[in-house]
Amino acid sequence: MQKRxxxxxxxxxxxxxFGCMGLDFGYATKVTRPEGVALIxxxxxxxxxxxxxxxxxxxxxxxxxVGEALRPVRDQVVIATKFGFKIVDGKQAGLDSRPDHxxxxxxxxxxxxxxxxxxxxxxxxxDPNVPIEDVAGAVKDLIAAGKVRHFGLSEPGxxxxxxxxxxxxxxxxxxxxxxxxxxxxxxxILEACEELGIGLVPYSPLGKGFLTGAMASGTKLGEGxxxxxxxxxxxxxxxxxxxxxxxxxxxGAAKGATPAQVALAWLLAQKPWIVPIPGTTKLHRxxxxxxxxxxxxxxGDLAQIRQALAGIDVxxxxxxxxxxxxxxx
Numbered sequence: 001m002q003k004r005x006x007x008x009x010x011x012x013x014x015x016x017x018f019g020c021m022g023l024d025f026g027y028a029t030k031v032t033r034p035e036g037v038a039l040i041x042x043x044x045x046x047x048x049x050x051x052x053x054x055x056x057x058x059x060x061x062x063x064x065x066v067g068e069a070l071r072p073v074r075d076q077v078v079i080a081t082k083f084g085f086k087i088v089d090g091k092q093a094g095l096d097s098r099p100d101h102x103x104x105x106x107x108x109x110x111x112x113x114x115x116x117x118x119x120x121x122x123x124x125x126x127d128p129n130v131p132i133e134d135v136a137g138a139v140k141d142l143i144a145a146g147k148v149r150h151f152g153l154s155e156p157g158x159x160x161x162x163x164x165x166x167x168x169x170x171x172x173x174x175x176x177x178x179x180x181x182x183x184x185x186x187x188x189i190l191e192a193c194e195e196l197g198i199g200l201v202p203y204s205p206l207g208k209g210f211l212t213g214a215m216a217s218g219t220k221l222g223e224g225x226x227x228x229x230x231x232x233x234x235x236x237x238x239x240x241x242x243x244x245x246x247x248x249x250x251x252g253a254a255k256g257a258t259p260a261q262v263a264l265a266w267l268l269a270q271k272p273w274i275v276p277i278p279g280t281t282k283l284h285r286x287x288x289x290x291x292x293x294x295x296x297x298x299x300g301d302l303a304q305i306r307q308a309l310a311g312i313d314v315x316x317x318x319x320x321x322x323x324x325x326x327x328x329x
Contacts, residue, residue, distance in 0.1 A: 001047025002293055004275050006199030007171035011120070011150055013078050015268060015293050017050030018043045019203060019279035020066050025057040028222025031281045033065050040069035042283055044077065046290055052174075052201070052277045054082035054124055055109055056092055067113035074115060081109050082154060084124035095326065097127035099138035106142050122152035122174055126328040132160050136167035143168070157328040158188030161198070170198050177202035179211060179263050180232070180244055180314045193273065205267055205276035206260055210238070213245045213259040231316035240315040247308050257295045264292035269302060
């Protein structure tokens with residue numbers, strides 16, 4: 001597996017990471033803890049060194065699974081987790097990035113993961129009630145205490161990034177970015193990363209599964225699948241958005257690649273400091289995703305995709321209004 005560097009302090013990770021959320025949170029299909037541990041270890045065996053989790057996934061169970069899976073290879077991997085949500089009676093109950101809470105979450109996450117230091121600690125969502133300078137200061141304290149190595153932000157606006165970075169160097173951002181969510185190209189995020197030397201870790205790089213080509217307008221999502229509330233996953237939107245999948249299939253046919261591999265290769269081709277974190281519950285999908293690192297899109301391919309994208313309007317917002325409201329964008 002090729003390696004990439006996030007930020008300016010030499011955080012080296014595999015070119016593709018593993019987003020662990022979907023193993024036991026967010027979707028109708030979940031794996032058992034032994035199955036999740038086995039899949040994470042299979043990813044390590046195939047060269048993945050970058051794993052993403054969060055306290056709110058479960059809550060808590062995802063960190064425990066990731067910790068169990070990675071403890072035997074702790075010195076070979078980078079573990080990212082997140083703070084920023086208030087969790088009451090096992091459920092998400094708003095935002096909380098007060099400095100004392102951040103530090104308490106760090107201690108709890110370290111315990112669940114069974115590690116001595118968190119490699120990358122993200123604010124999961126910007127808390128409008130806490131100045132970002134205070135958030136950055138709290139993480140700076142954790143870094144000084146040896147509990148955290150690197151600071152990250154998820155879904156911030158560009159100005160928030162600059163304010164945080166002035167207090168504590170931001171190593172990477174985790175924002176949604178894919179062929180059907182291209183906001184970072186127009187909202188200043190890519191420019192801020194370039195200017196400040198910050199890496200970008202796109203989450204949902206496969207459009208929450210849609211860009212794999214495995215879904216269609218007639219696809220029925222299971223009970224408890226969070227995509228049921230997303231505007232892009234109505235039957236009407238999926239039917240219209242099939243044009244994007246058709247494009248990926250066309251490019252893939254010429255490259256001997258799957259739609260998912262083309263979608264991931266396109267992200268990798270955008271900048272050398274972009275590291276997507278696709279997730280899956282299946283070994284064959286993991287292997288398919290990792291194969292994207294070997295798919296080369298040349299300037300002609302990228303121009304063809306860019307021209308085709310100009311004629312495709314993505315139907316539906318990426319989140320409903322109440323979830324869009326807690327992004328910083």
